[in-house]
Amino acid sequence: MTKAKRNIVITGGAGFIGSHVVRLFVTKYPEYNIINLDKLTYAGNLANLKDIEDKPNYKFVKMDICDFEGVYKLMQEEQIDGVIHLAAESHVDRSIKDPFTFARTNVMGTLALLQAAKLYWESLPERYEGKRFYHISTDEVYGALEFDDTLFTEQTPYSPHSPYSASKASSDHFVRAYHDTYGMPTIVTNCSNNYGPYQFPEKLIPLFINNIRKGNPLPVYGKGENVRDWLYVEDHARAIDLIFHKGVAAETYNIGGFNEWRNIDLIKVVIKTVDRLLGNSDGHSLGLITYVTDRLGHDARYAIDSSKLQRELGWEPSLQFEEGIERTVKWYLENQEWLDGVTSGSYQKYYEEQYNNR
């Protein structure tokens, strides 16, 4: 039997999670055309995809998701039948300083994508048959939990607190509205905090690994008692693959590995691992911990119940946390050039050299 050919646009494919999703799809599905649509903001880095950029089923398009005309034209030209939407502004601290950029990209950008897909798919004889619009969201839209044993389920009412989570919540509502109003086959997933290779070192884990190797202070917000639920990024990418192919239209799936950590406990594990791998004595970098003013509106606790995904589609995380952290720390220490590149901004020249001269 010949394998089905699909033309899929993955937005935000030059970012952290997007690059893992692009790599997985390009290598696992040689019969698909994978188009990575990314604006290359500070968070987008084509060096994340160096190993697959020459594959015949991969194409990069530098575009802003807010460019409705551009996206619509691309959908027509490439005969797109699947959208996996990850492009977003993603850092809570930046959203507190600059909420407008978050509303523009996360809300208006998602709307532009939805509308472009709607107009293109409705122009085809088969309309929405065989089509899929898959929107990647976060557990942060559910708000904050108490320090107890409750979990976010797919039924938890939305209660976003930060400008980031408010913009993601709004985009989730638009995606569901396109299903309910126009019948577009949409799917939304809400995932917990991701960690792993290629994460921009403004987020907790890569920032701290980078600071430890440089002997810089480790800024712990408040008392370090906030709780996050951590998932290895490749497990998220595997879940996205499964849900894109097997998920039921109009459904929501929570994704997470039942892996809650108090920030300060997680930070101590990261310090211990980095010190060991750098050959430092145990406890060497503990003195870098520096308690700083808390983040405004800092959500106390996130914890996700992903039992629906496990029950209905059979997904489970493949890695234990200890192994995931070991792999992650090793990757950053073995890829210090990548870290130096993204912290100096030099990576943004990569696109000009690789693509503008083609």
Ligand code: NAD
């Ligand atoms: P990231 O910040 O690392 O990457 C975002 C990517 O989107 C970058 O490549 C950037 O260039 C691109 N982008 C930004 N604005 C754009 C625009 N206007 N047009 C086109 N491209 C644009 O983000 P990430 O951590 O990989 O997150 C990806 C998605 O997953 C986001 O939607 C985020 O909300 C969601 N998510 C992230 C986490 C996490 O822990 N990182 C957890 C759950 C869900």
Ligand code: TYD
């Ligand atoms: P982050 O990686 O920014 O993810 P999110 O805010 O989306 O959960 O932060 C993870 C946790 O670590 C969060 O509780 C805030 C805290 N944090 C610090 O204590 N110090 C830091 O420098 C950063 C970036 C985060």
